[in-house]
Structure formats: C-alpha cells, structure tokens
Amino acid sequence: MAASASSTILKLRTSSTAASGRPSLSTTFGVTTLSFRRRRDQRHRRFVVLALDAKPTILVAEKLGAAGVNLLKEFANVDCSYNLTPEELCTKISLCDALIVRSGTKVSREVFESSAGRLKVVGRAGVGIDNVDLAAATEHGCLVVNAPTANTVAAAEHGIALLTAMSRNIAQADASVKAGKWERSKYTGVSLVGKTLAVMGFGKVGSEVSRRAKGLGMHVIAHDPYAPADRARAIGVELVSFDEAISSADFISLHMPLTASTSKILNDENFAKMKKGVRIVNVARGGVIDEEALVKALDAGIVAQAALDVFTVEPPAKDSKLIQHENVTATPHLGASTMEAQEGVAIEIAEAVVGALKGELAATAVNAPMVPAEVLTELKPFVALAEKLGRLAVQLVAGGSGVKNVKVTYASARAPDDLDTRLLRAMIIKGLIEPISSVFVNLVNADFTAKQRGLRITEERVILDGSPESPLELIQVQISNVESKFASAISDSGEIKVEGRVKDGIPHLTKTGSFEVDVSLEGSLILCRQVQVDQPGMIGKVGSILAEENVNVSFMSVGRIAPRKQAVMAIGVDEEPTKQSLKKIGEIPAVEEFVYLKL
Ligand SMILES: NC(=O)C1=CN([C@@H]2O[C@H](COP(=O)(O)OP(=O)(O)OC[C@H]3O[C@@H](n4cnc5c(N)ncnc54)[C@H](O)[C@@H]3O)[C@@H](O)[C@H]2O)C=CC1
C-alpha cells in the first residue's frame, strides 16, 4: 500500500524526547511507520505509528448484494472482480486485506500463502465454508467469518420447491409441453401427505424444512447426532438413528454440512438400506452423496427420483450421467438465490468483515472463539494484562533455555465455568511468542502457533473468597525448567514467575519470583535487585542515570523480603535507555543484577 500525501493519520504516539533530522517512511502490512534519524547518536527511533492510506482493500470475488457492497465502500476500497482464475486470485490477494466469496471460489492454501500475511479476513457470504481451507486460514492467522442466518429460509424454501416439483414431475412435464407434447399419464406424480420425510441434519435449514413439510401433512423424522431433542419435539419431529431414518423414509432431504464424516454418506451401502422407490432432495452439498452410487441406485429403481441443487463439482460436466438422468431434477445451486436472502447475506457479511477489520471480535467467526460483547468489555483490561505478563515472562528466560512448559493460573471469586479463558490464553501466547520470533500471533492462530512451537500451556483456576464483581483477581504466568537472566524472577519452587492484577483498569505487575512489587505495565520496565540493603539512595542513583539521556521514569516500586534485606526495584520508563545507561545502572555497586524488559 503506497503512502500518499492525502493519507490519514489514525494513531499518533510520540516520545517525550525531541526528534530531529530527516524522517523516513516504511510500510509493513499496511501500517506505515515514520522514523526520525536522531542527529545526536544516529540511531533510528520510531516515534509515530500511522495507518497511512488508512482504507483497507476488500476483494469481492463473487456477486454480492448492493447493500453489502455499499456498506463495504463506506469503510474500504472495494475491488469487485468476478470469475477470477485461481492464478488471478493468488496474484490479486497480496494487495487485499479482506476477501469476500460465495460458494463458487476455492479459497485454497495457495491463496493464504500468496497473501504473504496481508489477508486478515475471509468473509463467506453464506453458510457452507467447505470451499475455504480453514486449517490454512488458521495457520496464517486469518479470520474466517460467515453469514449463517440470512439465507436459511431461502434454502428451506428451495428444498420444499424441489420436493414438490420432483413429486409432481414439474420440470420434466414443463420440458415436454415446451417440446410440443401432451403426456398426461407419463407425468403422474406421487402425493406427499402422510408420507415419511427423513430430514438429515436438523440445523437451521433442516428445522425450517421440517416445519414446512409438516404443513404439507408429512410425517417428519430427523437424524442429527448433535441436535437438541427438545427443539425437535417443539416442531413435532422425532429424532432417530441414521439407519432408522434412511430405511423408513419415503423422502430424504439432506441438510448437513460437508465434512470429513459426512462426505459420501449416501453411498452404495446406505442406498441398499433404503426403501425401494425412495426420493431424495439435496440442497446441502453435492459431496455428501456418492454421485456414482446414486446413478446406480436410480438405474436400479432403489431411488425413484432425485432433486439436486448441489453437486460434487460445480458446475457439473455437461454429459454427467446424473444430470442427464430422466429421474433427476437439477438446479444450479440456487438454494440461497432469492432477492431477500442475497440482500440479507450481503449485509450480514459486510458487517462481519468490516467489524473484523476494525479489530472487533466477530460473532460469526468460524475459526476463532466467539466472545460476546459484554464478556469482552469486562475482560478487556485483563486481556492487556495477559499479553504483558506473557511478554515479561519470556524476556526473563535466559538465552538457550528453550521455553516448553507454561502454567497459567487465573484466580477469581467467580465460579470456574464463569470465566472464558480462551481470549486470555491467546493473549498470553501472543506475549510469549512475539518477542522471540517474527510470527504474528492473534486470537485465530494462537493455539495453533503454540502447538507448532512445542509450547505446552496448562491452565489452572483458583477460587478466591471475595466479591465476584470482577471477573478476575490476578493472573500468574510460570515458565518451568528454564534458567532466568534475572535470578530474582525465579520463585521458591524453581519457575520463572510473574503475577499481575488490574488496578483502576490498568494492568500492574504485582509479583516477580518471590518479590512483591507494584508497577503499572504501561511503558517498559527495568528490574534490579539490590545487594542486602534497600538503600534509600538507590532510587535517586538510577533515576539520575536515566535523566541524563532524557529517559522519562514513569514510576518506581521497591519489593523487599524484609526491611533492609534483599529488595527488587521495578522502574517504569517511557523510552528505551541506551546500552550505556543500562551499563551504568549495572555498575552501581549496590545493584546485584538487573534486566530491561520491553512491554
Ligand atoms: N444450496 C444452497 O444454496 C444452500 C446450502 N446450504 C447448506 O445447507 C447445509 C445446512 O445449513 P444450515 O442449516 O444453515 O447449517 P446448520 O449448521 O444450522 O445445520 C447443520 C446441521 O447438520 C448437523 N450435522 C452435522 N453432522 C451431521 C451428520 N453426520 N449427520 C446428521 N446431521 C449432522 C449439525 O448438527 C447441524 O445441526 C450446509 O451444508 C449449507 O452449506 C445452506 C444455505 C444455502
């Protein structure tokens, strides 16, 4: 993304140290950094972080309702490019922050690899996400969101349309009349009333199909291993086993997602269990049927008719035996294609993608935890605390130690199941990994990245007495089986330990090793241990070394084991001290050890 003169400054963070000299610009992942070369010591220092040309770019790769496109345009540069080849998509994607697709675009691993880290969100304007490589998205830290509700009714109505059209031979009869024929007896149909319909997958669409089929006087049974029985009861549907469903049905309607376990679930073996003359409707995914087996079952008369909206390969081959079969009614994946559904889906996905680009947690995230807004508001300061504790803990590890085992303890007066720790764990992982690697960690890829690096995170909940008003009292991060570059960070039980709390909405470090301290975690931190006595003059000595080069000290705190015994001093600084000043601090005779930690 090119920085332009008309660019917008979104975020401005300045140092208290006066900058001088020529500024230079560099851009990484759409965020441009303006750096000033300081004349005094010729070091590069970053003072200002800007999102220049602040509008992100969203590629809309399939037709999306106008209301959705307009919403996107209020926030981003929108590139509507349809019918891209896989190669064209891979080329374009490196210039895009978000991609919106329907079912016709394969968002493969190559797409994520080609994006070189820029793609942050994939929005699926619909339900099924089987065309998106979710594992690759997660590995690349890319959020996938879908629009799960706006096309439910449209898909259900299409299922019912296919069911009724199939049972009365509407499509075949229409073609015959248009061909100048009048074949009344050939197209005698079958009635629906009193017949058994097996709904396979009793989710949103399956439930709506069931409701409507009951209105047509059908006896509806359903199979869904994960559906709640009370929802089925409320609609007057009986949940049954897979075998019972397929063997007792006159009509079978498919409404489950395409997954490894549903792929080709209707196969030779299962067609053989069906009632002869069964009729099948599929508005779910072509891949749930073994299409060759269906052709055989149609030829053998096991399946009398099939009405299909979806196919294993879309569009199917023109000479496909299945499509050409006289007992098959086919539509070109039209389930979600009503004016109303497309408008609704477009708005639903545009809001989700824009929200995700703004950094909000998405309610329709497919590959990340969904955290309700009210929970997020409560947890926000603890999210910051979690990341900072992770950062501190990992920087305390001595080089070559290799971090493997991290234990996180959450202490709270609330019941254990009242705290969703996924977000906190993700931020601790971010804090642990980012300072020691070039990997970008977010809520999407945190667990994956930790696993990939062999980082074992165990979590413990400790219940405290007290008021459950706050979701958490403290978070403790311990790294075991490592050496520390700051021996005082090692607790009595031998692990690096940092502990923090939130005070007045601000994260504080409250313990390091066995030393209690109290410093707000806002700038960077110097920790030093004094030999034997906590001399009153120490604070002044360190302060004046830092003042010599205009490093602003924001706070100091001394944690002692006992008066005039060993003490750890924590000093918060707004700027990074030079190596020389850190060396001078180390040379103060009373300082036994010290460490500088970036937050
Ligand atoms: N043809 C089209 O244009 C459209 C197709 N669809 C497809 O319809 C399907 C259902 O969509 P929704 O109802 O919105 O999703 P949903 O997630 O609400 O429902 C899917 C249901 O399938 C169940 N299920 C999962 N594995 C199963 C198994 N092995 N056996 C039986 N049930 C199983 C789940 O428990 C869930 O209740 C999806 O595949 C979706 O992609 C949805 C909208 C439009």
Ligand SMILES: O=C(O)C(=O)COP(=O)(O)O
């Ligand atoms: O939402 C779904 O799962 C669908 O199958 C609809 O697909 P479409 O967005 O019409 O390509």
